[in-house]
Amino acid sequence: MWLCCFGKYCFCPKLRCLHALAQLTEARFFAMDVGTSESLLFLHAQQQKYTTMAPRKPGLVALFDVDGTLTAPRKVATPLMLELMKELRKVVTVGVVGGSDLSKISEQLGRTVTDDYDYVFSENGLVAHKDGKLIGMQSLKLFLGEEKLKEFINFTLHYIADLDIPIKRGTFIEFRNGMLNVSPIGRNCSQVERDEFEKYDKVHNIRPKMVSVLREKFAHLNLTFSIGGQISFDVFPQGWDKTYCLRYLDEFPEIHFFGDKTYKGGNDYEIFESERTTGHTVTSPEDTVEMCKALFMSGA
Numbered sequence: 629m630w631l632c633c634f635g636k637y638c639f640c641p642k643l644r645c646l647h648a649l650a651q652l653t654e655a656r657f658f659a660m661d662v663g664t665s666e667s668l669l670f671l672h673a674q675q676q677k678y679t680t681m682a683p684r685k686p687g688l689v690a691l692f693d694v695d696g697t698l699t700a701p702r703k704v705a706t707p708l709m710l711e712l713m714k715e716l717r718k719v720v721t722v723g724v725v726g727g728s729d730l731s732k733i734s735e736q737l738g739r740t741v742t743d744d745y746d747y748v749f750s751e752n753g754l755v756a757h758k759d760g761k762l763i764g765m766q767s768l769k770l771f772l773g774e775e776k777l778k779e780f781i782n783f784t785l786h787y788i789a790d791l792d793i794p795i796k797r798g799t800f801i802e803f804r805n806g807m808l809n810v811s812p813i814g815r816n817c818s819q820v821e822r823d824e825f826e827k828y829d830k831v832h833n834i835r836p837k838m839v840s841v842l843r844e845k846f847a848h849l850n851l852t853f854s855i856g857g858q859i860s861f862d863v864f865p866q867g868w869d870k871t872y873c874l875r876y877l878d879e880f881p882e883i884h885f886f887g888d889k890t891y892k893g894g895n896d897y898e899i900f901e902s903e904r905t906t907g908h909t910v911t912s913p914e915d916t917v918e919m920c921k922a923l924f925m926s927g928a
Contacts, residue, residue, distance in 0.1 A: 685720050688882040689747070690924065691873075691905070693896050694726035696888035697916050699736045701858050702822070705913075710738070712917055713745070719924050721880065723747030725873045727854070727862050727895050729804050730755060752864070752895075753873025754806025763876065766806045771865055772849065780808070780846055780863070787841065788812055793834060795821060806868060811860035812838060826858040835861050836893070856895035870899035886910055886919065 695701045698709055716722050722745050726733050730750040734741050742748045748757040756764040769777060781801055788800050797814035809815070812834050813825045829835055839853040839861055852869055855861040877883055885905040887896030900907035908923075910916045 689721040689880040691723045691885045693887035695857050697886055697910055705737050709913055721746045725749040725870050727856050749873035751804050751806040752870045756876050768806050807862045807864035809860050809862055813859050822858050854895040855893055871902050874904055
């Protein structure tokens with residue numbers, strides 16, 4: 629019995645075992661006769677794909693939206709995406725910025741998300757982590773005060789109560805550290821109901837109409853309304869959009885941002901248009917993968 633190794637890969641024909649980075653070998657490797665020249669070449673190619681990448685570029689950070697960019701909306705990131713982000717960190721500094729709170733981002737990107745990325749900005753960066761440590765937090769409650777918050781929440785709940793849509797569930801307003809998340813259908817809806825509401829909203833403009841009413845009613849509060857995901861929109865003080873996270877990235881002269889809702893009114897618009905960023909519009913997580921390979925891993 630003989631043993632053959634290529635870098636991180638190691639196998640023997642009798643035990644048929646693969647050690648580190650098995651996910652990169654894909655299903656076709658396991659269909660091969662282990663120990664053949666074909667399997668050896670495949671393993672070598674997989675190793676070379678990442679060892680030929682350029683060294684880490686100083687002064688450059690790649691910043692990613694979550695829903696629609698790294699994952700399908702509210703879905704878990706695929707093993708392929710997680711592996712890509714891991715390898716990308718060897719080339720550039722990597723950060724994520726999402727409108728959701730940290731617990732929801734962790735559900736999608738993993739419980740060790742604050743350690744798996746150089747920067748994690750939840751709630752648009754109103755809660756900020758660097759190298760696994762909390763470096764900043766903003767409070768909507770302290771900024772607006774209870775009376776103004778109550779005024780907004782009461783009106784919004786009355787509006788939703790009178791709203792005629794096919795179904796309603798629960799958790800219509802979610803209070804977060806730095807924002808309110810408002811959902812006409814309610815965040816407790818199932819994935820099927822979420823998908824159906826998204827289609828209904830595209831036809832009937834439930835969220836855009838609601839945002840228009842709230843923007844006019846509460847103009848005195850100087851709030852920003854940002855539609856994102858499938859079923860909700862975020863509400864926060866002006867300037868507390870995703871550009872808020874840029875204050876933590878002053879050391880980087882080159883900031884590449886990747887997002888799907890980069891149109892006016894989308895929750896990626898402000899940071900996409902910022903003069904401090906180079907914006908990239910993606911259409912899916914798969915599109916993100918291809919764009920990252922072309923921009924940062926062209927030696928692969």
